[in-house]
Amino acid sequence: MGGAAGAGGVGGGAPIQPSGDNPWYWEMNGSLVLLVGGSDQDNLFQIADLETHLDDIAAAGGNYVRNTMSSRDEGDMHPFAEVSAGTYDLDQWNDAYWTRFDDFLSWTAERSIVVQIEVWDRFDYSRDPWETSPYNPINNVNYTQGESGLAADYPNHPGQNEQPFFKTVPDLEDNQVVRQHQEAVVDKLLSYSLSFGHVLYTLDNETGADPAWGAYWSTWIKQGAQAANVVVHTTEMWDNHDVTSTVHYNTYDHPELYSFADISQNTHQVGELHWDRVLEVRQILDSAPWPISNVKIYGADGASYGDTADAIERFWRNLLGGLASSRFHRPPAGIGLSNDAGPHLQAVRLVEERARFWDLAPHNELLGQRDTDEAYLAAKPGELYVLYFTDGGSVTIDLSGSPATFRLAWVDFAQSAWSNESQVTGDQTVTVDALGSGPQVAVLDVAQ
Template sequence: MRLILLCLSFCLWISGPSKSIADQPDRIRPSETHPFYWQSKGQDVLLLGGSKDDSLFQIPDLEAHLDEMKSVGANYIRNTMSDRHDFGFELYPFAKLENGKYDLDQWNDEYWARFEEMLKLTQQRDIIVQIEVWDRFDYSQDKWPPHPYNPKNNINYTEKESGLASAYPKHPGQNLQPFFFTTPQQRDNAVVFQHQRRFVEKLLSHSLPYGHVLYCVDNETNGEEAWSSFWQSFIQAAADKADRSVCITEMWDDWDLAGPQHSRTLDHPDRYTFVDVSQNNHQKGQKHWDNFQALRTRLLNQPRPINTVKTYGADNNKFGHTTQDGISRFWRHVVGGAASARFHRPGSGLGLSDPAKAAIQAARKLESVVRLWDVTPANSLLRNRDADEAYLAIAPGKAYVVYFPQGGDVDITLEGPQPTQPNSKWRVRWINIDTGHWGPTADVQATKQLNLVAPGKGNWCAIATPKS
């Protein structure tokens, strides 16, 4: 009876909102003219970001942190709905009773007030939010024993009734947690599923009225396809009935973008509006670029935005990455045609540290001269190039953008309509990515081949455009 009532209340809710918000043209969606990129408020937009946490709605100084992002050109955050208590200020979404247990049928209003506040503050600042509904790390190892869904901690079900044990000590990547097998197409565990569904209904009651929200089902999952497709369909159905347009994806754990997990997203453009390839950011150097370009090529017949909401890389992180890894991954994706790039939280990534700020500011300087959706990756036109030395995107005859991770000296074969006289001039502007500042500018002559030598070591971007 309880499940029937929940379903009835959900149906009443999703039929309720007016069409005024849904009909607004400013809801985020793939660009009509450049479908590898996003469109917001009717304008194409490149999403860039970096933040100090992932469940950003939980942090106590959210407004100041958003202002700090905005000041350096960031317009994109990741918001996991995670509730694990990493720093002590996080809250669970459920009400805690006097006996110390949780009631999964009652909300912790402060959790949802924080979520609503995050949505309002980001909307006011034109910052796009990418939500992850489920995070496997919340439900295993040391995060599971205190969690409200753990049967020993709530009044709603027992271990026997729920099929959930009191401990799951192994890494969640082994996919041993029955929490992720509850949907009707899987084990049809109605005892637990009714509470999961109620949670997502509540989430959507807050988020669907806002037009600046993207939806990702999971954080780096290697779970069953049925779990992901169910929640994608659930979110989409709720949005359709509420007359809201939404964009949904799944983030797979496989570090190999050619792996079968990613085909679940790539082969279903009808289901997944965009792609998230954050786990490619475990790759390095030339392989990092090549894997991304292979996936982008695979999407050429049906282009969709390709997001990277987590860019790993910081000195001494647990994966053995460096700060240079983080900056170069971010910039390879920017020049390589990604719709979004965001530095992962500190510990695993650069967050909103000074190097991250400089990299974002440098990307915005590039945008002030060349829009990234107007150029196409074209490394085949580089000559005298070593592996991982330089990366090129072009608008033939109009603009050539080159990223140098560690300085360098390369030649570009000029292609397409362009000045052909021996004294044809090109203006070359340099951006120092490590400082976020403009570097030198020079006018050079070139007809068929343009030589570029970075002003120094470190991360540099060159922009070559015809000089009239």
């Protein structure tokens, strides 16, 4: 399948791109769009009952999924042809694998769901998954250990960066024996994905590789897109949990390579620090804004990186902090598309009926009598305010200079409806009390 020249967005409209009106956010088919989601697997194209899961995501208000090009779970297919039991030919394709991928792209396009691909997932290339990987020289007919420089075993965590697979590019080890097959699989991926305008490209999952690795693949993908008369958007996902650390500047400082940021690792942070880091990244990018993504929000009861309440808090802080996209990570590290996640995805769409997030900006300075991590505010002062309480509480909002009367309404998460509407007189500081404990979201807009 060849990439279609000038591939469009869903429904054949304009493809996804940073908005000309507000480049912190995406637009597609000529309109601004906020991307939110939750899904139950990383390599979504490989799951059974995929169409049903996509229907459920769309029904919950989701329009954003993550898709790693991973093959390490039971039942997954590999991209290459298996010529004998456990042995692959890297010069032949597994058509069934690529049909899965093509179907996935078609079905997400039909449902207006944006796909963020991760081209390389380091967890496929170390420990147990490496033992059965087609790239392992003992599992293919194309090269030996000596020819490839790849060992049969990499028993340590991939964070140790011991795998030469991620050093094949010209500015590192220039390993053409292996890289020719890497290039071929990326070209094959693009032969499908460039026909669709609802696809974003992340090069790696939680990488600690030399920046030259990501730079090479971003350039390769963009050159492939240019040849097909398509514009695509790429980023890198770094492993470091401090998204203001030096390594992340390998994305922030290189608009010639990348055109959005993914700060998923920030959801290892909790409370106010999570919010502060979002705002720090916005400040870093403020002179030339581009969309900021969070394709995996960690946190689930019993998980290692925060509980379910943490996941929900991170989701709403992302939204009020101005992120373009946010998705609940798959279980068990996240809440996926669970009964805990669905009401919050639906709540976002309810809030959008009265307040578009791209019309707002973070404005916690307008809050008073606020405890640490108690409440967060995004606003277009004088017109719109979205207030989020992490677990009930009471704060003041400075409405001075806004003589209008405001309508105050609360989100009923259980019913996906507005509740407890009242009027608030402007041009003063007002006290807003949450309705109870737990997460609370309220919108103040000018009363009609």
